[in-house]
Amino acid sequence: MVLNMDETANRTKMHHLAEKLERAREFIELNLDSDIDLDALSGVACLSKFHFHRQFSIRYGVNVATYVRLLRLKKSSYQLVYRPDISVTDIALDCRYENSESFSRAFRKVFGVSPSAFRQAPDWASWETHFDAIVRVRNEVYVNRTDFEVEIVDVPSITIAAMEHRDSPNRLGGTVGEFIEWRRANHCPPSKYRTFNLVFDDPDAVTDSSFRFDIGCELPERADLSDPHIKVKTIEGGRCAKIRFVGSTDAIGVAVRHLYSPWLEQSGEKLRDFPVFFERINLFPEVPEREMITDIYLPIQ
Known part of the structure; x- marks a missing residue:
C-alpha cells in the first residue's frame, strides 16, 4: 500500500506526539516521589497544558492526575x-x-x-x-520490544522454601503476604536469602483457581518447616535462557513471551521439563517499580 503525502505527514505527526506523551509518562514514573505538576509535565512534552492534558487522556485512557x-x-x-x-x-x-x-x-x-x-x-x-x-x-x-538481551547461563541447583499459590492470579497478593510473614518469623530477609518464583501458568491465560505460582526463598538452615503451607523444593540446575528485566512486573509477561517466541523458535533450543522461574533481585516497595530487577530463567536442554 502506497501512502500519499498527507497520510505520511499525518502518521509522522502522530508518531512525534506519541513520543512526546511517552516522555511525560516516563517523567511521572521517574519522579513519583517528588511533586509533579501539570506545568512540568507539559514542559517535558513540549505541549501546551490544555493540549497535553487532553492528549494524555486520549492516548492512555486515563487523565494525568488519576x-x-x-x-x-x-x-x-x-x-x-x-x-x-x-x-x-x-x-x-x-x-x-x-x-x-x-x-x-x-x-x-x-x-x-x-x-x-x-x-x-x-x-x-x-x-x-x-x-x-x-x-x-x-x-x-x-509490547513491541524486540531488543531483549538473552544470554545462556548454567544455573546450579537451588533448594528453596516455597509457598504454593493455587488460586486465581488476582488473589496472589494474599499468598505473598502470608509468605512474607513466614520469612519474618524465620529471620530470612530478602537481603540475605534470595527470592524466587516458580511460574507454572500464564496469568493472562489461566485466570481461575487453577492458576499455579510458587513464592519462595533460599532455604534457611534453621527454618521452621512445620507450617503445612511451606514446601521444600529444588530449582533444578542446568542450562537456562536468561533475560534481566528492569521495571514493574506489570509488564514482565512481555519478556517471558519473548523467550518462548520468537527467541526459542529462532535459537533452535529445546525446553527442559521445568517451569520458567524468576529471581527477584530487589523488591517493590523497597525500590520504586521502575527500578525493580527480575531475572527471568527459561530452562533449556
Missing part, C-alpha cells in the same frame, strides 16, 4: 500490607500526601475502605481491578 494518584496508591497499598512497621501517617507522607487525613480520603474514595481497614483485611481481587489502566499502559510500552 495516573499519578493510582501509582502512589499502589505503592501505599503494598506498604500498608507488607510493611506493618510503617505507620499510616508515614506512608501518607512518603506517598506525597499532606497528612494522613488527606491520604485516607483519597484511599477510601478509590478502594471504598480506609487504609487501616485495608491493612487488616486486604481484598486483593477487588484492589487489582482499579489498576487495569496502569497495567494496560505499561504493557503497551513493552
